[in-house]
Amino acid sequence: MSFRRHRRDAQKEAARLDEPVREAGALARKLGLDPYPVNYWVVNYDEMNQLIAYGGFQERYPHWRWGMAYDRQRKTDQFGMGKAFEIVNNDEPANAFLQESNSLADQKAVITHVEAHSDFFNRNQWFGMFSDEGQFDAAAMLERHAQAIERYIQNPDVSRDDVEKFIDAVLCLEDTIDQHRSIREAAEDKDGRIPEDIRSQLKNLNISDDVRREVFDDEWLDQIEEAEREAAKITAPRKDVVAYIREHGMRFDEESGKAVAMEPWQMDVLDMLREEAYYFAAQKMTKVMNEGWAAYWESLMMGDERFAGTDEFITYADHQSRVLGSPGLNPYKLGKELWEYIENTTNRAEVAEKLLRVKGITWRNFREAVDFDEVQRLLRTDPVIDGVNAEAVDELAALGPDDPRVDHEMLDRVLSGDESIDVDAYPWKVLSYEGLAARHYSLVKPQNRGFLRRIRRSELEHLSRYMFDDDLYDSVEEAIADVDKCAGWDRMREIRESHNDVTFLDAFLTEEFVRSNHYFAYEYSQSSRQFRVSSTEYEAVKKKLLFQFTNFGKPTIAVYDGNFDNRGELLLGHQYNGVILDVRQARGVLERVYHLWGRPVNLMTVTKEFDEHEVEVARRRGREPTPVERAIRIRYDGSEFSVHDLDPALEERIAASDIDYDTKPDDWL
């Protein structure tokens, strides 16, 4: 652990946080988490704003966008809207920043939150995709990039404007990468090289025309060219547009009036920014999961395990309500509730499975045969485990040396008078993972009382379908005693290893969740020119939510051809899923991509057009007009845009067949 040492306030604060930092790390590991080691830094308010602007790091390459982020951060903060509680970066070791003005309760909350994030960074496979490639040292990487780009800017042969323009152009494409694959795999996609003009190459050979014609006749040349062109065709669209440009991009040279190879510094900048895009992709892909994960464990450590201490608990509750109570679709809240739902359903399935193995209990008579109050009572945590304190350590010892719920090594030290272990402050120290799972067993928490009872028949039937030992237990007592109270946490950790937001929401967003949180979908009504609630149905809300999280919530754009029209033009395609592009923005991107390609660039997309007359009629009749979809190709040649109808063969390639994100009901207005 290291802290900034050069300021007195920070230093004082750092000393105060020594213990919470040490103990939170230990508690997190006891709870089954596996965080990277975390370096904590105490920073002041302005430094915090700077770190946020820089995406959690102390050094980034020079660019006006950070200045913009910083400016906005300061402005939102001015009105007290964006109080920053934590910032932690994904690195090994991770670095977390605490604001020195936070209260101690806030600091502790931040620390527990950060430990959970750090576990997520370490164990989620989408993060692993980047960190497992070679040496993982994000701060050093970003610092290296910062210095390299700074050098290019300082280089008298390259103007600052040129570097900045180039970075601007690449940043427009930072989300058009293949984030579901590793940076290396995404670059390995095979595609043929764009053929160089073989005739002009021959011309440069300095052989006489006669000889040339003799050796390389036109027919042969045509064949070669045709073959090369075929080979160069991209069979599968390339999602990593940045990598493709890195391989085939050029720059337009004003002097010679043609496209020439990129400067080495440009290649280097492309490589660096692409690497950063892949580094940050995992965070963008797991926002709900990761924030929810951190909020869940923070809440468990701070609230249930009383890491806050009793007097700090009130301020902590306040802190949490501020974080979770933010209006709108709040990733912390959505994520945390989904994790809790997973915990509860897993635990419930475990209990039900055990109960179904009791003689005489089947999925058909489950509701009548089971006395849920009795089950609830049996599940209640052993008071010895629940009420651990310094006075009661003997009772723990009385459970016997084989009780898996006790951390016997720690208990021995306490019993032999080791005063460094404060059982009153940190009762979890004498418990094991199993003990803590029992202590925080979700189904006995007051807010989850009815959860077990609400199990659906279909689920029971499903559980018992492949069950063979269904008469394993003679009594309910016996069955409950056999319940694995770690089931929920074990499952949660499995899920955090493999999922991302899209799969997470797809798998676990439930109807119950949508209803109880009053979520709804909305769409734009052309005839009333405003947004209207389109559906409150679970399926519709889920569809919209998935849409918002798929591909960073952005349209999917891929390279379809690097030699379009046989003129070396770039052909990008928007994989149309029923929602149109912001065309003005797209044109802005094309203008900048031109800087990276050096030759004309094209974008295939689909637009929706509304007939004015039809809109008018629809408005009067109180219905929605039907748009006419039109596939187009927007071309930018370095100075002008032109719009063309799209070739039907190409149209087929960009249109997604079966996805429909539209939630508009037939009868709406």
Next chain:
Amino acid sequence: MGLRDDLERFREVGEQRREDLKEFISYGDLGASGAKDIKIPIKVVDLPEFRYDRLDMGGVGQGKGGTPDVGQPLGQPQPAPGEGDDGEPGEEGAEHEYYEMDPEQFAEALDEELGLQLEPKGKEVVEEVEGDFTDITRTGPHSTLDFERLFKEGLKRKLAMDFDEDFVREAMKVEGVTADDVYRWCRENNILVSLAWIDDEWSRIPDDERDTWESFEEMEANVEQTTAVQRIRRDGLKEIPFRREDERYRHPEIIEKKQSNVVVVNIRDVSGSMRETKRELVERTFTPLDWYLTGKYDHAEFVYIAHDAEAWEVERDEFFGIRSGGGTRISSAYELANEVLDERYPWREWNRYVFAAGDSENSSNDTKERVIPLMQEIDANLHAYVETQPGGTAINATHAEEVERTLGDEGNVVVAYVSQPDDVIDAIYRILSTEATAE
């Protein structure tokens, strides 16, 4: 390198992309700005990206205290596509960014944009302030003695008087020379030594050293002369020859600080014939003028006079919104302006601008008999009349014309016509350039 630079760059980028000043004045939203901070909307500052059409993508919301009904509208209707959009779908409703300027920067930018060069005139001696202690006398309290100067003068004197004593002593060791020879040799070599000193030293030269050198030339070739600086370095400053005549005492400079003050009288016809569009044109013309003059002068005050057949003073906030039903008598406003200026802003101390705007309609003969004499009577840097007449000139609207005909050559009177937003910039230019050339 670092975030400060990035912030600076962002500002620069923002400035490049801020709404063109002319466009802002003629069509932009003036409402976001205050009297002292001008906020010019910035066109999209952030980089473009491939993203969904904001309208077409819809979204997910969370009901407060219940699930809303299907079909329930959310928020305000959007402007219809095609209405005043320059192909900016997706931009409306986006966060507004502003480039912020103070009036000084505004004035500078407008000068640049319009090629104006208006130098504000200093008018009033506001106060005599004690400036820095930069004036000097030969006597004064001890604490104000300029020791640095005394020391410098002493040092200069020392350097002037100082010479390489060892070198001169060596010269005395030349075979067969007399003290007079050495003195003469010293003078030739610009060594500032007195004959008395040489005489004094002469006796101290040991006799056996008197023929060390055969000639001055030989001595010069063998002995290195040191410079005054070298000697001071070597020996330190043993003494500084302070002299009474070098003593100087500092006392503060008296600065007559001229503050340039300006008062701008904004007069507006609020009678029934002044409709919404005309009002807006007046606001578009007057507001930038106010900012400009605020930026140009150290201290600016504003008087707002609304009039129909009567005139009354109002606050800025109400000024552009007032409507009344009555007729029009422009002279009423000038009478009030004259009164206010005489009472509160004497011409000796204030730069004065009197700007009036209206649709040129006036009660018969009022312009000729009352307004024009008043305009001549009121001393001002500039009198301007802005005629706002969207839709062309009405037959009885002759005020502007008459003023221009009668006073157009006065040099400090200008008439401008604004019939559409596009004219605003020309009017502002016309007004400000009249003032600039009237100097």
